[in-house]
Amino acid sequence: MNSHVIDAIKNRRSIREYTDAPVPRDQLYAIIEAGSWAPSGLNNQPWRFVTITDGTIKEHLAKLTQYSHIIMAAPALIAVYLDTALMYDTVKDIQSAGACIQNMLLAAEAIDLAGVWLGQILKNMGQVNAVLGLPDTYDLMAILAFGYPEHHNQSSTRKSIEEFLIKEL
């Protein structure tokens, strides 16, 4: 029984306010490594990543989403991609991107960082690839913002088990 893991899952929050402290490169690597331990169909490991700490690049990205303030406030971003050349099943590969992202968010909190999953920017995925200098063979899945949290008092709620559980057979 490892109650730390259950607690971490329940206590993770989407944190959008960070201190100015930069995120060390080895912390970003630790987050990516945790992401890579997600399961994937046929263990195809289709996820690819771009780390972004450069201010000018962040300014360009900020123009592509309504959440520009989060992009600018976060000391570090990680863009999560699927390499379409490695994909074998669209739905399952997109699911595995979600599993990968969840590992990354949990790992960030485990190393005293905090982050948030930004999806609204996907509507401009072509322009994101242009800013990052990536060919369209990479499918943007999300941009994750990370930093040392200003707080961890973001509240969140979930429905009850009765609403989620359709049947017990």
Added chain:
Amino acid sequence: MNSHVIDAIKNRRSIREYTDAPVPRDQLYAIIEAGSWAPSGLNNQPWRFVTITDGTIKEHLAKLTQYSHIIMAAPALIAVYLDTALMYDTVKDIQSAGACIQNMLLAAEAIDLAGVWLGQILKNMGQVNAVLGLPDTYDLMAILAFGYPEHHNQSSTRKSIEEFLIKEL
């Protein structure tokens, strides 16, 4: 720093061999609750679940996948669905299903169970819904098999960070 979480992420394995011990209902609820703490776009919480321990239902499901031996060996299954009435963006909802499933797999190991993510059965999702008595407004995402593990010596490997990290900007 919570090294338990990082260790749990790296040490999780797809376990396909279980003891005959049944999985208590409250353990299945704990796994579902952990799943529900995944993030979802607009916090729409689109995931729905069916727990299955009935032998006859398992036999019917086993006929719908090449992994029938896992379906039959597992004391408990949880079918993970998206409620299409709650979906707001196909890609993001499928990603959040992946995040939910990853939480469930991590939570299972945290409570001394083990499991495996079965995706091949998705090719027969219509028949799965028929067996479970569900309308097609529920989109099958995966069936997860759970039980007390016979072992935890399944090995797995991941590529190196250099292969995953496309650029550092």
